[in-house]
Amino acid sequence: MQQALENLFADLVLGPPPSPESLAELCRKHLVGADDSAALSESLERLRVYRELVRGNLREALGLSMPRCLSRLGPLFDEYFDRFLSEQAPRTHYLRDVTPEFLAFCAPLWQSDARVAGYLHELGRHESLHIEVSALPSLPRGYVPAPLALERGVELSPALRLVRYCHAVHELPEDETSRAAPAERAVSLLVYRSPEHEVRYLELTPLAAGIVERLLFGDTLAAAVQEAASAEGSALTEAVLAGAAKLLADLAERGVVRGPR
């Protein structure tokens, strides 16, 4: 019986507002016994309290992590919030992980919904990265940095994300009421947590992003630079090598590059 009641509760709190008829229907659907159904039907008002609590918790978590995205979605947020809850629902134990689940659910839907601005998913992702990166695990204790070597990989801080946008959503104003549209251009952004635990953002050139991406995959430093340059149609010129050295020095200063892997 607990299984039936669990499913009933989940449908009640995640689905549309319950009415006496829909409650009776849910009880039938989940094979809740007649006695229990009768008891539940006498408590509809109080069952609605749970619906408010569950939805309030989840809405608050989403609002805290991507306020500008929600503000720009306006009433459309409610529509997609309802769909997320009823069609998928959170899977995670951690409220901070509900936003990535919501965005992953919405991504294909927003792409085909002309009412949702093309950049909004990127804005939501960008906003949510603040909490995500602030919470990423740190390197194990006792890690001792050492000089880099061309034939080895590079140990990067695990508290980072390299993201690529089609819009410069990172340049949008912080003001939640702003409706300014972002410039449409390719952006590679390194979002990382500093040693002082602050989340910081660094826009990278395509070559720099290519190097970081390959280092994240575990390539050696030499291969990462060579392949990134090749992907950008560049030879390994003096300028490319100097640029790579400057990038690595800058990232080391920011606490992103920790040493050889």
Add this chain to the structure above:
Amino acid sequence: MVRLGGVGLGLRWDFLEEVVDGPPLPIDFFEVSPENYMRRGGYYPAQLEQLQGRYPLVTHGLTMSIGAVAEPDAAYLRELRTEIERTRSPFHSDHLCFSSAGPRSLHELLPLQQSRENLRRVAERARRMSDVLGVPFALENITYYVHPGRPELPELDFLMGVLEASDAGLLLDVNNVYVNSVNHGFDPRAFIAALDLRRVVEIHVAGHSRKPSGLLLDTHGAPVADPVLDLLAFTLEQSGPRPVLLERDNDVPDLGELVREVQSLRALYDESLQRYHAAGA
């Protein structure tokens, strides 16, 4: 092992930095929601580490969902154990409830049907939990606004049945007893007097709110109400010394106000224990 006593405060991010950076506070221990620190790095775990050794810490979880049909998530339990070890918590507690339905995580403490089937399942899991987590395990009595279906057992029998069959401790939330007593119409003192108070490892108090319908909600968003303070005093006079914790999760005031509320609880705690010892003598 760390021993808890006196009056503690639920540690919240709103004032974590102030506690870490400030002078020693007249707070006997802090209670931590492990889910806020598990499987993460960065600022908050680093801050929590600063508190190690300065105050005893105890963990109190939210999302074990011990009452759900599905087994508690193994990865979650492994991470929880790591967090318990890190905080050196003397025991761990979670709620006698379910908060998931299959793969769906509902992020709310939902009431279990007070049935023999549920009693057996939860007790069997709670009995194993001390080994899984590496510390004694306790269950908290929750607030419930509706009982799901017809109860086979009264709340008291269900709660005590689970505890006796599992040998788990009881985290007695006095505010929850009071809220339930108003919402479901029973005598909260009789409820507490009928509990096996030897099982109580910690007592929670918090504020609640009243909906226009008269229903009380366990909001943790206000100072502890007078009837709950009376019930706390009554409980301590029966149970003897047990660590008491003030919970405040919503409309969190500044730390100074919370410290004053803890001190006021401490005075009540001391008076209640004097009466407990006087009655014993």
